Amino acid sequence: MEKPRQSRAGLWNINFGFFGIQIGFALQNANMSRIFQSLGEDIEKLPGLWVAAPLTGLLVQPIVGHLSDRTWLGRLGRRRPYFLAGAVLAAIALFVMPQSPSIWFAATMLWILDASLNVSMEPFRAFVGDMLRVDQHSAGYAVQTAFIGAGAVAGSLFPMLMEAIGVSNVAPPGEIPDTVRYAFWFGGLALFLSVMWTVIATSEYDPARMATFETPGGSDEPAVRALASRSHGAGLGWAAAGVCVILIQREFALLREVLLLGALLIGYGIATSAAIALARRGKEKNMLSAIVGDFAGMPPVMKRLAMVQFFSWSALFVMWINTTPIVAQYHFGTTDAASAAYQTAANWVGVLFAVYNGVAAFAALTLLPHLSRRIGQARTHIAGLACGAIGYGSFFLIRDPVQLVASEIFIGAFWASVLAMPYAILASSLPQSKLGVYMGLFNIFVVVPQLLVATVMGSIMQALFPGEPIYTMAFAAGTLVIAAAAMMRVSALTNKSPS
Structure with missing residues (x-):
């Protein structure tokens, strides 16, 4: 039986x-390095502090996905309980984060914020597959990507908008500027309200109705x-x-964050x-099991x-960690996180x-x-990479720095x-009851690539180009070339036009 269009x-x-979830991620991605450096952290140690974000995603998303496949809370439904719980916790974290009195408090709040955002985000990916026919998957993930982009624009511009209306963008050493503080507060409110919109405005198919849409392969027993x-x-x-x-x-005296990678492998x-x-x-x-x-x-x-995802997200995490210090050092001529020039550079990164x-x-x-209709989803993604x-x-x-707009x-x-093509390709090949x-x-x-960047990149920077973060961009460009080559294997396997 086909789902309604x-x-x-x-x-x-x-x-x-x-839209709101991505406001939270955008505030996190554009400002956490700034917050850590404003609180006195060295640039070489930033990747280790960022490790909280990918680690929480690694642990939370498969568990939340598994549980959301099996949840039904009456009128609240299957995925929406997770949207709501994650939004409440993320909004609280966004309100508390700018009050961080120390680096370790800020790192702890980053952990809580990212875990909460992941609790909301993962079921949203499956929600599109739950609610849409196969021939609407591309459109559904395209609309989702548009909201991700719009939310990220809003979140990235919040600090500059605060400065434009007269809020102070400079803070004494060891403190966070008011522009960032107010941006996080407004972002928390926007996140909560937008998630509530989806919770209130949608209704999910109940388990009996969903079973009529099921595709083969949805049981746990064969896999176990x-x-x-x-x-x-x-x-x-x-x-x-x-x-x-x-x-x-231990042998090569690498940064201690590398121990986390070893611990994760042992744990798995x-x-x-x-x-x-x-x-x-x-x-x-x-x-x-x-x-x-x-x-x-x-x-x-x-x-x-x-x-493909592994190499793509390695590049993205390098960008999120290093763009602020790169732009400050190479385009505004400062490495002093307490200077006005650094704060101006950080706001410009928000614009970028x-x-x-x-x-x-x-x-x-x-x-x-347009491209996916003309050349197929896989080739479209190769062009994007x-x-x-x-x-x-x-x-x-x-x-x-103005010309960096072309780069962006x-x-x-x-x-x-x-954000769109891998999920559109994937959703049509998965059993309905296991989308989560x-x-x-x-x-x-x-x-995993973000964890590798967070644990290993600091050691690489320290050993090969200390104080020269721009070389991480060369690493990122190279990983995307590898990702494009890997995507050719996907193209050979699918070898068909998108639905």
């Missing part, structure tokens, strides 16, 4: 909550039974890799062995897209981030649908493609 108003209501046939060698292999990372960190190895043991005992209804089994049994398209997000919103509704490589590479050639136009086209958990597992390939 959603109207334009339906597409709006389904996706509007993402397949897991039971595996040996414990896989778990031991992951744990051994983690031990090797820890030994390398232990979780894999535990999941296999539970599956062998016939316990098919436990969450750990279900998630690990689904991860091991990903559809072929998802496996190939995973590689608004540009790439604004371009993404426009491209999602115009350029991407190439635009990203050009945008990052141009930072080496441009010294006038290319990055905006890349960002639009990252598979979207959460797909996020692993968004999070």
Whole structure:
């Protein structure tokens, strides 16, 4: 049975909550390095403080996805309880964050904020698949991308708008400027109200109705039974890799954040062995075995897209961490986080981030649908990845900060493609009853590269180009070239026009 076709108003209501969620992410992405440096942190230590964001996504999204697949709270529905809970917690975190008295308090609040945003965001990805017919997936994720871009523009511009109306943009050493403080407060309110719009304006298909739309392959039992046939060698292999990372960190005196990467590998190895043991005992209804089994049994398209996501998000995380110090140092001539020039540079980064997000919103509704119809979704994404490589590479050639707008136009086209094309390709290949958990597992390939950047990039910077963050942009451009090459494998597998 086919789902009813959603109207334009339906597409709006389904996706509007993402506008507020992205305001939260934009405030976080554009301002957390600024907050950490304003509180006195060194640039080489920024990646370690940022590690909270990807780590929370890694842990939260698969669990929330698994649980949301199995939730039904009457009139509140299946995904919307998670939208609402995450929005309330994120709004609280945004109100408290600007009051941070220390670096570690700010890092803790970043952890809470990112976890809350992830609780809301992951079910939104699955919500589009829940509510839309297959032939509307591209349109649904394009509208979602447009709201992501619009929300990010608003969040990125908040500090500059505060300065424009007379709010102080300078603070004494160890304090956060009022522009940032008020921006976070307004952002928290906007986030809560926009998510409430989607919660109130939509109604989900109940379990009986959803079952009539089901596609084959939605049960946990086959994945868990397949897991039971595996040996414990896989778990031991992951744990051994983690031990090797820890030994390398100690041998070469790398930054302590690298120990976290080793601990995560060991943890995943232990979780894999535990999941296999539970599956062998016939316990098919436990969450750990279900998630690990689904991860091991990903559809072929998802496996190939995973590689593309890995390299794409490595580049994005490099940009979010380093753009403010890069622009301050190379385009405004300062490395002093307490100076007026640094705060001006930080506000200009907010404008640049608004540009790439604004371009993404426009491209999602115009350029991407046109290209995907003409050349297919996979080739459209290859073109988007190439635009990203050009945008990052141009930072080496441009010294006038105004001209960086051109760089951000290319990055905006890349960002639009990252947010829409992989999900549109993926959604049509997943069983309906597992959209939540598979979207959460797909996020692993968004999070793991960010963890690698957060734990390893600081050591690379310290060893190869201390005090020269612009070279991270060369790394980012190179990873996008690799991502484009990996996307060609997806194109060969799908080899069809989008729905």
